[in-house]
Amino acid sequence: MxxxxxxxxxxxxxxxxxxxQREEKSAEEVSRMLQLLADQLSHVFGETAIVDVGLIVxxxxxxxxxxxxxxxxxxxxxxxxxVAPCLxxxxxxxxxxxx
Numbered sequence: 001m002x003x004x005x006x007x008x009x010x011x012x013x014x015x016x017x018x019x020x021q022r023e024e025k026s027a028e029e030v031s032r033m034l035q036l037l038a039d040q041l042s043h044v045f046g047e048t049a050i051v052d053v054g055l056i057v058x059x060x061x062x063x064x065x066x067x068x069x070x071x072x073x074x075x076x077x078x079x080x081x082x083v084a085p086c087l088x089x090x091x092x093x094x095x096x097x098x099x
Contacts, residue, residue: 001071001072001073002071002072002073002074002075002076002079003069003070003071004069004070004071004072004074004076004079004080004083004096005067005068005069005070005096005097005098006067006068006069006070006083006094006095006096006097007059007065007066007067007068007094007095007097008034008037008065008066008067008068008087008092008093008094009059009061009063009064009065009066009092009093009094009095010025010030010033010034010063010064010065010091010092010093011061011063011093012024012025022091025091027064030064031056031064033090033091033092034056034064034065034066034090034092035056036090037053037066037068037086037087037090037092038051038053038068040086040089040090041053041068041070041083041086044082044086045070045072045082048072048073048074049070049071049072049074049079050070050071050072051068051069051070052068052069052070052071053066053067053068053069054066054067054068067097070083076096080096
């Protein structure tokens with residue numbers, strides 16, 4: 001089993017070419033997106049992984065964030081390919097953390 005640890009967070013960096021109407025989210029909206037992440041990841045990984053999520057906290061950069069761990073037989077690159085669209089769909093960013 002491989003353990004993959006991430007920190008998901010929201011950072012407003014303005015509109016993008018893909019989302020020209022993008023507006024900054026409120027703290028309540030960000031908290032909701034971070035809450036939905038657990039369900040999204042559990043749904044996408046299904047029986048192929050154990051997903052564990054931590055509490056929503058304000059990180060050292062001042063962003064609302066949530067740490068999550070995925071235990072799976074997938075290698076890191078495959079796991080990231082599954083995680084990235086989940087983060088994108090919720091307008092979140094993610095950093096892979098070391099063990």
